[in-house]
Amino acid sequence: MRPLRFGYATAPLLGALWCFVIATTVAVAMSFATGAGFRPSWLSLPWGALMGLACLRGGGGRPALPLGLGVVMLLASGLAGLSPIAIDPEAAPLARWIGVLATVFFTGVGLWRILDKVVPGALTRHVFEAAVIRFLTGFGYIFFTAIVVIPFYVMVMTSLKNQAALVQNPLDFSLDLGQGLGLFRSYVELMRDYNFGSYLWTSFYVSVLTVLITLAFAIPGAYAVARLRFRGQKVFSRSILLIYMVPMIVLALPIYIAFSMTGLRNTIFGIVLIYPVTTIPVALYMLQGYFRGLPSEVEEAGLMDGLSRLKVIWKITLPLSLPALASVSLYVFMIAWNEFLLAFMLLDDPGKFTLTRGIASLNSSEVPRQHLMAGSVIATLPIMVLFLGLERFMTKGLTAGSVKG
Amino acid sequence: MTEPVPPKGMGPLARREARLAWGLLFPTLAAVALVVILPLLAVFWIAFKPIGLAELRPPAPVVREDIRGDLEEGDPGAYLRYRLRNSSQDQAITGVTLTDTWPEGLSATEMDPRCTLEGSTLSCDLGDWEGGFRDQIRIPVAADPSYFEGPDVEETEPVITGKANNVLTSFSSFTLENFARIFDGSEFWSVLGVTLFYTVFGTAGALIMGLFAAMLLDKSFTGQGILRGLYLFPYVAPVIAVAFAWILLFDPYSGSANALLMQMGVTSQAINFFGERPLALIMVTLFEIWRYFPLSFLFILARMQSIDTDMYEAADMDGASPFQKFRYLSLPQLLGILSVLFLLRFIWTFNKFDDIFLLTGGNAGTRVLTVNVYEQAFALSNIGAGAAVAVVIFLSLILFSLFFFRVMSREEGL
Numbered sequence: 001m002r003p004l005r006f007g008y009a010t011a012p013l014l015g016a017l018w019c020f021v022i023a024t025t026v027a028v029a030m031s032f033a034t035g036a037g038f039r040p041s042w043l044s045l046p047w048g049a050l051m052g053l054a055c056l057r058g059g060g061g062r063p064a065l066p067l068g069l070g071v072v073m074l075l076a077s078g079l080a081g082l083s084p085i086a087i088d089p090e091a092a093p094l095a096r097w098i099g100v101l102a103t104v105f106f107t108g109v110g111l112w113r114i115l116d117k118v119v120p121g122a123l124t125r126h127v128f129e130a131a132v133i134r135f136l137t138g139f140g141y142i143f144f145t146a147i148v149v150i151p152f153y154v155m156v157m158t159s160l161k162n163q164a165a166l167v168q169n170p171l172d173f174s175l176d177l178g179q180g181l182g183l184f185r186s187y188v189e190l191m192r193d194y195n196f197g198s199y200l201w202t203s204f205y206v207s208v209l210t211v212l213i214t215l216a217f218a219i220p221g222a223y224a225v226a227r228l229r230f231r232g233q234k235v236f237s238r239s240i241l242l243i244y245m246v247p248m249i250v251l252a253l254p255i256y257i258a259f260s261m262t263g264l265r266n267t268i269f270g271i272v273l274i275y276p277v278t279t280i281p282v283a284l285y286m287l288q289g290y291f292r293g294l295p296s297e298v299e300e301a302g303l304m305d306g307l308s309r310l311k312v313i314w315k316i317t318l319p320l321s322l323p324a325l326a327s328v329s330l331y332v333f334m335i336a337w338n339e340f341l342l343a344f345m346l347l348d349d350p351g352k353f354t355l356t357r358g359i360a361s362l363n364s365s366e367v368p369r370q371h372l373m374a375g376s377v378i379a380t381l382p383i384m385v386l387f388l389g390l391e392r393f394m395t396k397g398l399t400a401g402s403v404k405g
Numbered sequence: 406m407t408e409p410v411p412p413k414g415m416g417p418l419a420r421r422e423a424r425l426a427w428g429l430l431f432p433t434l435a436a437v438a439l440v441v442i443l444p445l446l447a448v449f450w451i452a453f454k455p456i457g458l459a460e461l462r463p464p465a466p467v468v469r470e471d472i473r474g475d476l477e478e479g480d481p482g483a484y485l486r487y488r489l490r491n492s493s494q495d496q497a498i499t500g501v502t503l504t505d506t507w508p509e510g511l512s513a514t515e516m517d518p519r520c521t522l523e524g525s526t527l528s529c530d531l532g533d534w535e536g537g538f539r540d541q542i543r544i545p546v547a548a549d550p551s552y553f554e555g556p557d558v559e560e561t562e563p564v565i566t567g568k569a570n571n572v573l574t575s576f577s578s579f580t581l582e583n584f585a586r587i588f589d590g591s592e593f594w595s596v597l598g599v600t601l602f603y604t605v606f607g608t609a610g611a612l613i614m615g616l617f618a619a620m621l622l623d624k625s626f627t628g629q630g631i632l633r634g635l636y637l638f639p640y641v642a643p644v645i646a647v648a649f650a651w652i653l654l655f656d657p658y659s660g661s662a663n664a665l666l667m668q669m670g671v672t673s674q675a676i677n678f679f680g681e682r683p684l685a686l687i688m689v690t691l692f693e694i695w696r697y698f699p700l701s702f703l704f705i706l707a708r709m710q711s712i713d714t715d716m717y718e719a720a721d722m723d724g725a726s727p728f729q730k731f732r733y734l735s736l737p738q739l740l741g742i743l744s745v746l747f748l749l750r751f752i753w754t755f756n757k758f759d760d761i762f763l764l765t766g767g768n769a770g771t772r773v774l775t776v777n778v779y780e781q782a783f784a785l786s787n788i789g790a791g792a793a794v795a796v797v798i799f800l801s802l803i804l805f806s807l808f809f810f811r812v813m814s815r816e817e818g819l
Contacts, residue, residue: 247756
């Protein structure tokens with residue numbers, strides 16, 4: 001590390017790496033956006049090294065040098081073909097210029113910020129590591145955003161295109177906006193021919209029922225474990241965790257057999273019967289943690305004033321724990337909405353499918369893939385909207401009890 | 406004056422409280438017992454039974470009744486026919502009896518030796534049936550005019566009963582064959598190896614990625630909330646949706662990932678990401694990491710934000726570099742939550758079924774124990790063997806949990 005701790009070594013090295021990262025990012029983004037061939041060029045390494053040197057804080061710390069180099073880079077890329085990203089000739093001129101401009105701009109701005117306080121001579125360990133960390137942070141943002149966004153981007157875009165166009169060029173996600181509402185024909189067909197409206201409704205009411213039943217069981221149970229003293233309380237709060245470590249597939253087998261024998265298989269009633277049981281332990285665990293945190297003095301005051309325990313729960317504890325109830329409800333709703341295994345094993349009749357089971361039935365070679373993706377979007381969208389709208393509750397709920405996956 | 410002593414045992418108030426507690430817990434206990442404990446016992450039971458998917462229904466005698474010939478015409482050859490059959494091809498039913506109610510006006514001109522007619526009730530003693538048994542009872546009948554006014558004879562369902570040995574519920578016919586079958590050969594050990602690889606690397610990978618993501622977001626800047634929400638997407642979205650999106654993205658023929666890699670010159674021919682032997686396992690592990698890093702990230706971030714900032718300020722005063730601060734301050738503080746998360750996620754990854762089932766169906770060397778349960782029970786129609794695998798899973802799980810609670814009581818972070 002020691003020989004690297006000189007501005008003249010650190011700056012070009014980080015510069016070259018950063019420019020390559022930016023070139024790759026821009027190339028991937030532009031490929032996905034236009035379908036034309038963009039790829040990072042090896043020229044990005046020397047360009048980045050130069051830019052790194054230009055960003056060294058030698059003089060007054062004004063970005064004149066990097067700005068000048070940026071313009072030179074832009075002209076060299078556009079006119080002489082010495083670009084940090086290689087672009088196939090068939091790409092539209094606008095796309096080419098956007099690609100080059102984005103690469104140069106983000107390389108320059110990024111390096112200017114990364115190499116803050118990095119001077120041409122020897123660096124202190126603090127400055128050097130801070131620069132490396134800023135580089136890694138920038139890379140981290142790009143990396144994580146890319147891996148999260150790309151699958152969802154592919155999902156949404158595929159649902160809006162037709163299969164033939166995608167097979168021809170799998171990268172071309174550009175949309176033909178000329179067709180207007182025709183873009184959404186996969187969704188229209190799913191709703192009209194594949195009964196997705198009814199699946200959506202089934203999923204919705206099954207999830208809501210699951211939330212209600214779960215709360216009805218979990219609230220008294222959690223209160224008892226958190227507040228009341230009885231023999232076996234310790235063992236009990238432990239075993240809650242234990243129970244939700246039992247894998248569903250182990251239980252699914254006997255449940256399948258029992259449901260087949262009693263005729264509950266293939267009924268929504270059976271599903272509503274079984275979903276809450278998978279969520280009660282989680283809800284109980286989350287709620288008891290919250291109830292413990294509530295000040296017991298308030299409840300005792302209620303008891304002194306002549307309320308019974310149940311009244312105390314109803315009139316004092318529950319109103320105080322509304323935020324926790326919201327978190328738990330959201331989390332349970334999410335589990336029920338996303339549940340796949342039980343719905344897949346227990347439901348055979350297309351009239352009774354939940355959304356996830358409906359999507360599974362689309363996975364065949366006869367159904368075009370944009371339908372499959374449109375179904376996925378239909379299933380994902382409500383939960384995302386709910387999640388983004390109530391993110392505060394959701395995050396709290398997730399941290400409180402969601403060691404489960 | 407007597408020395409005051411603390412009360413011994415339970416007072417009436419304490420007893421009332423305990424009673425209320427059990428009352429509040431009872432519904433949950435009952436539900437859990439019904440759907441968790443009972444099925445677990447059932448799994449153990451079934452694991453020792455030679456039972457396939459087809460034998461879920463016990464063998465039963467089946468009867469179909471119809472009238473041949475035209476009674477209204479006074480056809481002398483008319484007869485009532487009971488067609489009998491054993492629903493099972495290989496198991497016997499003993500002591501089969503048939504009873505049926507005849508409507509008014511119908512009379513038998515000749516009686517089958519196995520049957521008797523008392524009043525309007527026909528009862529037949531049909532003895533024992535071998536597996537695959539088929540027979541008919543033909544009773545020549547004549548009808549009065551009154552018969553045509555009342556209900557048809559076919560409208561009353563004949564009742565047939567018999568004793569059959571139900572493999573599922575009988576207390577005999579236990580076998581170790583299921584275990585012998587699943588432990589037989591190298592398949593089981595390869596499944597176990599795949600499971601361990603998937604679990605260890607999936608858990609560790611998700612944890613490390615979560616640590617990095619948490620470090621990225623452990624500072625406030627504009628857009629932090631949006632990024633935090635965005636990074637949770639993989640976990641919040643339905644598994645079936647994201648699994649199919651991955652399959653599509655990495656499709657060997659029309660997948661964008663392959664097109665991108667080919668265009669960048671990384672590979673010259675399409676890679677079958679989910680179809681080749683070592684690669685498919687790596688891909689499902691990556692999917693697991695991708696899907697569950699948000700969870701570790703959320704927990705680690707919560708812990709990070711609760712670390713006292715004074716410590717970092719003190720370290721700054723002492724001239725510690727950023728890496729040193731991470732190594733000597735943050736990491737020891739995070740070790741507790743990391744170990745608890747690792748164990749919990751380890752157990753959960755071990756239990757994971759949906760992800761691999763949807764991505765590869767357990768093909769191309771990705772069959773883990775949980776997928777093996779499904780494979781044995783439903784694809785190979787051998788419920789017993791599936792249950793045996795489930796027992797193996799459950800026992801390994803108990804092992805992990807014991808270890809987990811050891812660590813947990815030390816950390817008690819969660």
